[in-house]
Amino acid sequence: MDAAQLYEQIKKKKSFLCVGLDADSSKIPVHLKQHEFALFEFNRRIIDATFDLAIAYKPNIAFYECLGTAGWHQLELTIRHIREHYPDIMIIADAKRGDIGNTSKKYADTFFSHLQCDAVTVAPYMGSDSVQPFLEFPGKWTIVLALTSNQGADDFQMQGAGHQERLFETVLRTSSRWGTPDNMMFVVGATRASMLVKVREIVPDHFLLIPGVGAQGGDLAEVANYGMNKQCGLIVNSSRAILYADGTERFAEAAREVARETQGQMREILEKRL
C-alpha cells in the first residue's frame, strides 16, 4: 500500500481514523473473560463493529506480549481476522522497536513477514542502521517516533540538538532522508498539535501517525488545522476512548458510536479542506 492508495481509502471512507487495539485483560467486559482467547474475542467484536469507519487498526504489542505465548497467539488471531475479512485496512504494529542491524532485521521479519502487518513503529535513538532493515521490505511502512504525546517527550525530544534545533526536528530532518513519503511516516502526538507547524516545515509530504486524541486529551480540529496536507497526510489514532466506551455486553455498539462520532468530525474536516 503506497501513499496514493492510502489516500484513496481515506477519500472512500471519509475517515483518517486508526483504532488502537490496546486490548487489556483487566479492562475488557467481564462477560468476555470466560473465553479461552478473551483478548481476541474482544478485538474481533471491536473490529467487526468499526471496520467501515476506520482506515487502520493498530495493535499495541505490549498488551499481547505481557501474556507471553497466549498473548502472541491472540495477536496472530486478531491480525488474521483483519486480513481475512477486511483486506483493505492497514495494520500498524505499534511496537516501537529498534536495535543494531542484524537484530532490527529480525524485528522487521516479525512484523512484516511473520505477522503480515503493513507498518511498524520504530524508535530512532540508535540511528540509521537500526531503521534501515525495516525500510527494505517493499510495500511496507516504517513509522519513526518523532515527537510523542507523553510528558517525557520534554526530556530529550524537545531539547536542542546540533545547530540549536530540537532533537525531534533533527530526527525528522535526518531520518526523512532514509526513506520516502511512500514507505515512511512519523509519530507526532496530538497533545502537541501546535508543533505540527514545525513538523510540516520539515516533512510536508509524509503521512503522520497522530496518537493522543481521546483519552490523552488531544484535539482533532487543531491537529487537522496544523497538520493536514494535500493528500490528508494524517492517520489519527484513538484507543481507549473507543475500546472502553462501555464495559457491558453492548461494548461493541458503544465503541461504534464513539468511532462514528470521530469519523463524523473527520468527514466534515475532509469535506471542508480537500
Next chain:
Amino acid sequence: MDAAQLYEQIKKKKSFLCVGLDADSSKIPVHLKQHEFALFEFNRRIIDATFDLAIAYKPNIAFYECLGTAGWHQLELTIRHIREHYPDIMIIADAKRGDIGNTSKKYADTFFSHLQCDAVTVAPYMGSDSVQPFLEFPGKWTIVLALTSNQGADDFQMQGAGHQERLFETVLRTSSRWGTPDNMMFVVGATRASMLVKVREIVPDHFLLIPGVGAQGGDLAEVANYGMNKQCGLIVNSSRAILYADGTERFAEAAREVARETQGQMREILEKRL
C-alpha cells in the same frame, strides 16, 4: 539482586561475562534443526556449557519474537531452564522497549512478572514516564541505552544537545536521576571504548552493560581500562563469537572454549585492578 550482590558474583566467578543468547534459526548447527524446539535445545546446551564462566545471560528478544508464539515459547523455556538450574545468574531481556506510561507498564510486566527476568534494556527516546514503570519493580534492573555500538549512534547520540553536550551525555545525566546504581544500568558500546571516560565522569557508580566485544570488534582491555570502577561496574556481553564458534555437533564445547578464553582475560584484569 542489588549491585553488591552482583559484585559478589563477579568476584566469585572471576568473570564479568554476559553471554548473549541471539539464537538464530538460520545459524544453529544443522543436527539441531530436527528438534521441535531447536532454539531452546541450542540455548540449553550453550547455557549448560558456560554457566560457570558467565554472570549473566542476555536473550535477544527479536530472535524469538520473529518466530511468533513458537519463538516466545522457546524464550520461556530458556528462561525457565536458567532459573531452575542456575538461580544465581542474572537474566537480561534485551528488548529495547519504551512507550507511554500505561504501555511501558505492560512491557515491564512482560519481562519482570511474566518472564521473571532480572533486567531489561529500554530505549530513552520517550523520556522519564516511559522508563519509570520499569523502575517500579523492586529488585529488578532497568538498563537504559546511552551510547550504542552501531554506526547509527553517530546520527543522534553523538550530536550536541542542550548546553552543547552530546545527546548520550544528556541521556546519562538526566536518566541517572530517575533511578539509583542499585536499579539502573546503562548500555555503552565497546566499539566506542574511549567514550567510557566521559561516561564515567557522569555515572561513576553505575554498572554498564557493554555489547560489541567479539563479532562487533570491541576490545576488552580497553573497555576495562576506561570503564571499570571499584566494584567492577562492567558487564561485558559476547553473543555471536561464543554461540557460533563452531557449527558442528561440538558447538557447545567450542562455545565453552571461547567463553573460557574471554573469562580468562577477565580474571587477569580483575586480579590486576581490584
